[in-house]
Amino acid sequence: MKVKEVADLVGISVRTLHHYDEIGLLKPEQTSEAGYRLYSDHNLEMLQQILFFKELGFPLKKIKEIINRPCFDREEALKFQRKTLVEKRAHIDKMISTIDKTIEHMKGSIEMTNKEKFEGFDFSHNPYEQEARERWGDEAVDKSNAKLASMTKEEQKVMQEEMNALYRSLAALRHTSPESDEAQAAIKKWYTVLNSNFGIHYSLEAFKGLGQMYVDDERFTKSIDQFGVGLAKFMRDAMAYYADNNK
Structure with missing residues (x-):
């Protein structure tokens, strides 16, 4: 052809x-x-x-x-791809269900708890691991994975809840100035959480670069903006200001 x-x-x-x-x-x-x-x-x-x-x-x-690997097996690859797509479909179905419930909640047809409003969000895994390896190398990613693997499920749950809470608090501030004291206090917590939980240390410059990626990579933007439209850009600006003013 x-x-x-x-x-x-x-x-x-x-x-x-x-x-x-x-x-x-x-x-x-x-x-x-x-x-x-x-x-x-x-x-x-x-x-x-x-x-x-x-x-x-x-x-x-x-x-x-x-x-191009000599050991590449097409059937094995297809099985992996199918398994991953099924998991992705289940995740999307859960997110759609949360959206449907939220619409009904807005109409007053049902009541939703705060916990139910965030069902389907899952930050316990890193969907961008392959790209992370390309950008920062295997050592940084392996350290991060080793750190997570050493944590109990309860510790991982606590960490996830802490990060979700920070996303929500930042989303509540996204219409204010990213340079405000309140915004900077919240983004400082974000910097601390990243450096405390993943086995690697973000320099201020790397932290600023990460914020830029939140906007440059639409996958990050979509994930972060689920907590509030415009949150990714707000975090980028707040992270850049924090980095520039704490050198």
């Missing part, structure tokens, strides 16, 4: 396929005398793998590394 045919079949752009070829992620089986990229059934199978990993949030660099 020619590149345009593959693009139309899959629903992605020709430019995306060209990019995959350029970075060595998916090279076409052959190129015709006229210079057309020609894709085989095997290429399509690998493209399916790439798109499944991409749907799960894996960066292209990591996908390339995985599928």
